[in-house]
Amino acid sequence: xxxxxxxxxxxxxxxxxxxxxxxxxxxxxxxxxxxxxxxxxxxxxxxxxxxxxxxxxxxxxxxxxxxxxxxxxxxxxxxxxxxxxxxxxxxxxxxxxxxxxxxxxxxxxxxxxxxxxxxxxxxxxxxxxxxxxxxxxxxxxxxxxxxxxxxxxxxxxxxxxxxxxxxxxxxxxxxxxxxxxxxxxxxxxxxxxxxxxxx
Numbered sequence: 001x002x003x004x005x006x007x008x009x010x011x012x013x014x015x016x017x018x019x020x021x022x023x024x025x026x027x028x029x030x031x032x033x034x035x036x037x038x039x040x041x042x043x044x045x046x047x048x049x050x051x052x053x054x055x056x057x058x059x060x061x062x063x064x065x066x067x068x069x070x071x072x073x074x075x076x077x078x079x080x081x082x083x084x085x086x087x088x089x090x091x092x093x094x095x096x097x098x099x100x101x102x103x104x105x106x107x108x109x110x111x112x113x114x115x116x117x118x119x120x121x122x123x124x125x126x127x128x129x130x131x132x133x134x135x136x137x138x139x140x141x142x143x144x145x146x147x148x149x150x151x152x153x154x155x156x157x158x159x160x161x162x163x164x165x166x167x168x169x170x171x172x173x174x175x176x177x178x179x180x181x182x183x184x185x186x187x188x189x190x191x192x193x194x195x196x197x198x199x
Contacts, residue, residue, distance in 0.1 A: 022042025025042070025189045028041060061136070061187070064183075075180070079097070081097075084188065086195060091146065093110075104163055105141070106126055110124060114156040154185060161174060
């Protein structure tokens with residue numbers, strides 16, 4: 001019966017009217033495949049752990065809250081998507097950049113301001129070569145992030161973000177709408193739950 005709520009589609013919330021059936025850190029079910037295990041979480045996130053010879057080698061979203069991709073679209077114009085991934089023991093905040101953010105490149109900075117006044121600043125780097133074989137790791141750019149910083153996203157709401165372009169010295173700043181703020185916090189809660197308990 002629950003399966004109809006967790007189909008991969010671009011409208012995972014259709015029929016639920018944005019009500020969360022279970023908490024984002026609630027594991028609804030898991031499914032074992034040959035080289036990975038898939039976890040379906042409350043809030044409709046689907047997360048996979050890759051395995052090689054019985055060892056966990058990677059962690060990423062198959063689908064995020066209300067979105068059938070490995071990152072959440074956080075802006076009304078779909079210019080920025082954010083997600084999380086882990087490769088071996090390293091953790092990353094991943095970016096999909098479009099429209100005005102297309103010029104973003106390695107060495108630029110991403111500053112995230114939270115509603116409580118806290119700011120986190122990250123330096124951007126290239127996507128992993130693994131993404132050529134597995135689109136779950138795909139991104140335009142990414143930045144390293146600690147487990148403590150991931151945990152921060154699970155309790156705080158993002159207020160705005162600012163990209164600093166190293167080549168020109170210019171900045172691009174934008175606020176997020178309340179729905180996007182909440183959805184990304186829920187995605188972070190799902191990711192951290194699997195990271196701490198299964199990875």
